[in-house]
Amino acid sequence: MQNNNVKILENILSANDKLALQNKQILDQHDIFGINIMASPGAGKTSVILKSLNLLEGIALVGVIEGDTAPVTIDADKVNALGYPVVQINTGGNCHLDSVMIESAIKQLPLDELNLIIVENVGNLVCPSSFELGTHARVLIASIPEGDDKPYKYPGMYRGVDVVILNKIDLKPYVDFNEEYFRKGIELLNPGVLIFPLSCKTGEGFPPWINWIKSRLANH
Amino acid sequence: MQNNNVKILENILSANDKLALQNKQILDQHDIFGINIMASPGAGKTSVILKSLNLLEGIALVGVIEGDTAPVTIDADKVNALGYPVVQINTGGNCHLDSVMIESAIKQLPLDELNLIIVENVGNLVCPSSFELGTHARVLIASIPEGDDKPYKYPGMYRGVDVVILNKIDLKPYVDFNEEYFRKGIELLNPGVLIFPLSCKTGEGFPPWINWIKSRLANH
Numbered sequence: 001m002q003n004n005n006v007k008i009l010e011n012i013l014s015a016n017d018k019l020a021l022q023n024k025q026i027l028d029q030h031d032i033f034g035i036n037i038m039a040s041p042g043a044g045k046t047s048v049i050l051k052s053l054n055l056l057e058g059i060a061l062v063g064v065i066e067g068d069t070a071p072v073t074i075d076a077d078k079v080n081a082l083g084y085p086v087v088q089i090n091t092g093g094n095c096h097l098d099s100v101m102i103e104s105a106i107k108q109l110p111l112d113e114l115n116l117i118i119v120e121n122v123g124n125l126v127c128p129s130s131f132e133l134g135t136h137a138r139v140l141i142a143s144i145p146e147g148d149d150k151p152y153k154y155p156g157m158y159r160g161v162d163v164v165i166l167n168k169i170d171l172k173p174y175v176d177f178n179e180e181y182f183r184k185g186i187e188l189l190n191p192g193v194l195i196f197p198l199s200c201k202t203g204e205g206f207p208p209w210i211n212w213i214k215s216r217l218a219n220h
Numbered sequence: 221m222q223n224n225n226v227k228i229l230e231n232i233l234s235a236n237d238k239l240a241l242q243n244k245q246i247l248d249q250h251d252i253f254g255i256n257i258m259a260s261p262g263a264g265k266t267s268v269i270l271k272s273l274n275l276l277e278g279i280a281l282v283g284v285i286e287g288d289t290a291p292v293t294i295d296a297d298k299v300n301a302l303g304y305p306v307v308q309i310n311t312g313g314n315c316h317l318d319s320v321m322i323e324s325a326i327k328q329l330p331l332d333e334l335n336l337i338i339v340e341n342v343g344n345l346v347c348p349s350s351f352e353l354g355t356h357a358r359v360l361i362a363s364i365p366e367g368d369d370k371p372y373k374y375p376g377m378y379r380g381v382d383v384v385i386l387n388k389i390d391l392k393p394y395v396d397f398n399e400e401y402f403r404k405g406i407e408l409l410n411p412g413v414l415i416f417p418l419s420c421k422t423g424e425g426f427p428p429w430i431n432w433i434k435s436r437l438a439n440h
Contacts, residue, residue: 041260041345041374042366069346070375093376095315095346123373124346125261126289126315145365145388146262153343154261155290156313168365174394 016131019099023106023134030111033220034119034135035213036097038157040150041123043143044167046075047200049118053082055210060116060217063109065089067097067122075120085109096127099134115217125154129161136220143167148178151185159189163196165209170199236351239319243326243354250331253440254339254355255433256317258377260370261343263363264387266295267420269338273302275430280336280437283329285309287317287342295340305329316347319354335437345374349381356440363387368398371405379409383416385429390419 027034039045053062064086066076076088087105089097102119109117119135121128140161142150145168151158158164164186166179179197186193194212198205247254259265273282284306286296296308307325309317322339329337339355341348360381362370365388371378378384384406386399399417406413414432418425 040262040343041370042363068373070373072372074369074372093346095344122346123260124315124344126313126342126344127347143262143365145363145391149294150261152292152294153288153290171365171391171394174391 016099019103020132020134023099023102024136026106026111027117027134027136028220030114032111032114032117033213033217034117034133034137036119036121036128036133036135036138037141038121038125038128038138038161039123039141040125040143040146043123043141043146044200045120045123045141046078048141048165048167048198049120050078050082051200051203051206052118052210052213053079053084055206056116056213059210059214061114062116062118063087063111063114065102065105065109065117065119067091067101067120069093069095069122085114091122095122095124096131097121097133098131102133116213125150125157129157129159137162137216139163139165141165141167142182144169144171144177145175148182149185151182151189155189158186161190161193163194163209163212164190166195166197168199168201169197169205170201236319239323240352240354243319243322244356246326246331247337247354247356248440250334252331252334252337253433253437254337254353254357256339256341256348256353256355256358257361258341258345258348258358258381259343259361260345260363260366263343263361263366264420265340265343265361266298268361268385268387268418269340270298270302271420271423271426272338272430272433273299273304275426276336276433279434281334282336282338283307283331283334285322285325285329285337285339287311287321287340289313289315289342305334311342315342315344316351317341317353318351322353336433345370345377349377349379357382357436359383359385361385361387362402364389364391364397365395368396368402369405371402371409375409378406381410381413383414383429383432384410386415386417388419388421389417389425390421
């Protein structure tokens, strides 16, 4: 039984990876840079996206894909209120997005009018890391109140990303967070990965993150 | 293919539930009250457990089971340092504990010397809710910096628990958190569920939670 399960999982993963490649080709055909944003629930994915949309005005033409386990549109409504095209995916209880969901969502976006698609994955530090979506970059948002030991406890997620955003640095005075220990854990798993500490509340630290997006818009 | 997967998942779940019942019988035979603590990564599961261990000294004889996706013993070491028996489960990347893992872990605890077992599940607001472990109560730890919209986004988790702890209330002055909106979301999913706001930093709010444990120790 155990062996059967493993085989099936392998098939699903390889089917997912194939379709992810197709998704990437579609993005490339339209010269669109795709970002997959992953995080623990409440790390601030939506807040980082909303703030980034503001700072990218006039620079990037952005579409957003929102993933949630439940049939809610809380985050999508916020993106829509800013006037950006947005597609909501309800995973029906599933703990991650996959490339089939992204294929459907991409089709509903005005691809000819965009050069950046931001995907907000389901809040989860385990499952989303195993599923390629077809984006060009994987971004993990950590946050100060989550604690400094997360790289050690969720290595699969920290190992597979291109960028780590450390959000909520405005809360540093009020919680115990050893940034050196946090960075050491990341460095062990993912040497040289970019780390952007920032705060959605104060705006501190956003310029390097926005500059990184700009550079990748020019060169996926 | 889709149908095959669904069938297999049902088999796994029912096998898990059967073994969960057996685990519960073992706990009952030893007059042990079992708690399954679930939460998002960084909500403060370990901190709540450590503080509760202190407050339960002389009242409960506690054993702890720690679940992590990675081969780390960060949390188990903290419990061990306080002198309590603790078993570390490494799920090997799996996103939740299950009743097979708990069966193995229970066997390693001195059951005749305990009347309370606290299980710290993998940090995840989706997957652990689907897997019974054989405990008597399911406790969800939410936290102020996670945001007030989590019941709406992770209904499966909020629907299936007996207690919600709202941790990190000391951070309320520094983040936007509408407790009325949070409670309304829970009430819709899980009417009448117990909610204990508290802070591991200040100790505020712990007595009602500890009293709840005491009452359940007397009456599982």
